[in-house]
Amino acid sequence: MASNGQYRSWGLPPKAGPQRILQMQWQGDSLPESGRPYLAFGNGRSYGDSCLNGQGTLVNLRGLDRFISFDGDTGVLRCEAGVLLSDILTHFVPRGWFLPVTPGTRYVTVGGAIANDVHGKNHHRAGSFGHHVRSLELLRSDGSRLVCSPQENPEWLSATIGGCGLTGVILWAEIGLKRIPGHAVEVESVRFSGIDEFLDLSRTSHNSHEYTVAWIDSLNPGPGGLRGVFHRGNHVEAGRRVTPPRTKPGLPFTPPVSLLPRAAVAAFNAAIYHLPRPSKRVVHHEPFFYPLDAVPNWNRLFGRKGFFQYQCVIPYEAAPEAVGELIARAAAARQGSFLSVLKVFGDHQPSGLLSFPRPGVTLALDFPNRGKPTLDLLDTLDEITLAAGGAVYPAKDARMPAETFTRGFPAWRQFEKYLDGGIMSDFWRRVAASSAGAVHA
The missing domain is CATH 3.30.465.10 (Uridine Diphospho-n-acetylenolpyruvylglucosamine Reductase; domain 3)
Known part of the structure; x- marks a missing residue:
């Protein structure tokens, strides 16, 4: 094992690196007693601190790749x-x-x-x-x-x-x-205005389209309080050759400050909303499912302080009012969300005790880390989410307080009995370990 401070999550939070790194190469490998507490580390694409363990050992699993x-x-x-x-x-x-x-x-x-x-x-x-x-x-x-x-x-x-x-x-x-029939996806894009129109598009697309998602312009909400582009798609067998997008050059370093000032993001969002596009088109699956993967290390655009993604889920009955209020508060705070996504979760019951997806509407907003003003805004968004009976996604979180977590995930007490006493994360220390009085080596 060796000390390594370079293991960070995708949001680039200012967290201490792990004390040790353990490389796991084979399924038969064991965890030595001296490295506790442990935490598995995959590819570091969680945005917050659920994949970080500043007081112990990260177990790098990329060697288990077969x-x-x-x-x-x-x-x-x-x-x-x-x-x-x-x-x-x-x-x-x-x-x-x-x-x-x-x-x-x-x-x-x-x-x-x-x-x-x-x-x-x-x-x-x-x-x-x-x-x-x-x-x-x-x-x-x-x-x-x-x-x-x-x-x-x-x-x-x-x-x-x-x-x-x-x-x-x-x-x-x-x-x-x-x-699937092939590489291609047929995508239909529809501009909308207002949460009711978004929900209506979601309902009418439920049976006809396997995939639905909406990009929203959170900085220019428009007269309806919400405007965006609704995308819906299905796998198809392409009648012509479709090619994946070329990978664009990524930032080779992390700049000292964010390269996404609010004015530039607002202008970019307005251009995207008004961009002429065919109502239907057939594309390679990669740009439909993974548009940001075409820009390596896009997270560096937010600068050395990183960014926070706020993703919440709101029950259906509360969604029209709560989602509108969340977007209005974000726009009023003038923080600037580079990427804002809105979509509907189906009626599937959560598959895990702490699963985030549940029936409702989910909203994701990205904010450059500007310190206290950003944290204050996120606290306000928590209040709206909790009042609506919603929850914040742990995989995207780097700052929610214990109350936000425990109210959003009431099964956490039941989950406690399955905790491994030799495993811990920065996320769990923050949101639950102190409340539970848990003692870990």
């Missing part, structure tokens, strides 16, 4: 936890298979996708990633191993899905892939 088996009839893939979603796509899309659920970046490990129970543009049809996990193996810090599935140790499977890596180290998992 496919184990694949059933070509059922689409069930068994692979190690350090496999990236991009690895799966590269190998299986040409064979007519796709991920059942995918987040907005393909550079996430399978273990990380499970630990954060990631969601995508098709939650209304397919649920979250956790709904498609058939089984997994969990390594506990005491050396014990558990195979978890709906039939074997199902309570441990429920605790591990969305459990932020706190129940143990995921070694491998089985997930069910889905058949």
Whole structure:
């Protein structure tokens, strides 16, 4: 093990690096007694501190990057936890298979996708990633191993899905892939104004389109208090060749200040909203699912202080009023959200005890870290979210107080009994460990 302070999360929060790094290369590797507390680390694409462990050892799982088996009839893939979603796509899309659920970046490990129970543009049809996990193996810090599935140790499977890596180290998992006709996606884009129009588009698209998502202009809400572009799509067999986007040059370094001033972002957002575009087009799947992946290290645009992403989910009945208030407060604070996304979660019940996706409307906003003004705004957004009966996404969080977490995830007390006493994260120290009086080595 060696000291390494370079392990950071995607939001570039000003957090201390881990005291040690342990590289795991084989499923048979164990966790030595001297490194506690541990925390599994995938590819660092969580935005906050759920993947950080400043007072212990990070267990780097990228060495567990092997496919184990694949059933070509059922689409069930068994692979190690350090496999990236991009690895799966590269190998299986040409064979007519796709991920059942995918987040907005393909550079996430399978273990990380499970630990954060990631969601995508098709939650209304397919649920979250956790709904498609058939089984997994969990390594506990005491050396014990558990195979978890709906039939074997199902309570441990429920605790591990969305459990932020706190129940143990995921070694491998089985997930069910889905058949697709080809690389292409037919996308329809519709401008809208107002939350009611967004909700109506979501309802009418539920059965006809597998994927739905809306980009919103949070800095120029318009007369309806909300304006944006609603995108809906389906996999299709392309009638012509579709090519992935060229990777754009990324920033080779992190600038001292944000390169996204509010005025520039507001002008950019207005241009995007008014951009002429065909109502329907056929594109390669990559620009539809992973537009930001085309810009390496785009997170560096926010400067050395990093940024906060605020993602919350609001129950359906409270969404029209609460979402409007969230956007209005963000716009009034003049903080500037570079990327603002709005979508509907379906009626699937959460697959894990601490799963974030649940029936409702989810809003994601990005804010450059400007210190106290930004933190004050995020506290205000918490108040609106909690008053509406909502929750904030742990995988995107770097600052929510304990009350925001415990009210948003009331099953956290039940989850406690599945905690591994030799595993800890900066996130859990902040939101629950002190409240629970937990003692970790």
